[in-house]
Amino acid sequence: MEKKGNGNTANVRYAWYAASREEVSEIFSHGFGYSGKPQNSGLYGRGLYFAPENHLLESVKVAPMDSEGLRHVLLCRVILGKPELVSFGSEQSHPSSEQYDSGIDDSSSPTRYIVWSTLMNTHVLPEYVISFRAPCGLRVLLRTLEKPTSPRVTLSMLFSKLSKILLPSDANLLPKYYEDYKGGKISRHVLIQKVKQLAGKFADWNHQKILEISKKERAVAGYGTMEGLE
Numbered sequence: 001m002e003k004k005g006n007g008n009t010a011n012v013r014y015a016w017y018a019a020s021r022e023e024v025s026e027i028f029s030h031g032f033g034y035s036g037k038p039q040n041s042g043l044y045g046r047g048l049y050f051a052p053e054n055h056l057l058e059s060v061k062v063a064p065m066d067s068e069g070l071r072h073v074l075l076c077r078v079i080l081g082k083p084e085l086v087s088f089g090s091e092q093s094h095p096s097s098e099q100y101d102s103g104i105d106d107s108s109s110p111t112r113y114i115v116w117s118t119l120m121n122t123h124v125l126p127e128y129v130i131s132f133r134a135p136c137g138l139r140v141l142l143r144t145l146e147k148p149t150s151p152r153v154t155l156s157m158l159f160s161k162l163s164k165i166l167l168p169s170d171a172n173l174l175p176k177y178y179e180d181y182k183g184g185k186i187s188r189h190v191l192i193q194k195v196k197q198l199a200g201k202f203a204d205w206n207h208q209k210i211l212e213i214s215k216k217e218r219a220v221a222g223y224g225t226m227e228g229l230e
Helices: 021-030 056-060 138-146 155-165 173-182 188-211 215-221
Strands: 012-019 047-052 071-079 083-085 102-104 113-116 124-132
Touching: 012 021, 012 056, 021 071, 021 124, 047 056, 056 071, 173 188
Parallel strands: 083 102
Antiparallel strands: 012 047, 012 071, 047 113, 071 124, 102 113
């Protein structure tokens, strides 16, 4: 698809796709399969969900671990064409009209690209397989930050979990922040903001570690070096 009739370009973007080790082999052997229920429980329509290039962690969160403790994500080129906004809870399975080609979950800053099943093997080109070992506490951290107001998560519980997975220099700041809060030097809101900053720093650091994955780990996964696939 070079150009559409309305003058829009192919709008090719890089995007991440989380897959099991078995699914990776199937994709490169036979293409993307579709069983009728996509990732994320089909909350944004019935299609394949990809994370934009700058939202790698969205795929990391749903990447299943294999028997060797590795997770796998594909870096793909995706033809989005003209995307349309897909509402949360939608059961959409194809473009709503001929002027659209794909879907997004947010018009200004999407975290999901939705490729409909009829286009999944013509509009997606997987180029790289990245295999990595994520810290065992990564998902706990992400889930905790997504629900910071849960009555079941106390500050002591949160700090206990964070201290096990944050960088040592950042983990050492947690007791100081907590004492400042208890002493009335900072408010609870400021405390939470400081903790979120540390967690965000950890996420950025972990993102870089994933991209800098060693050749040894890629070899263990059976995919060799991170080279483009012909």
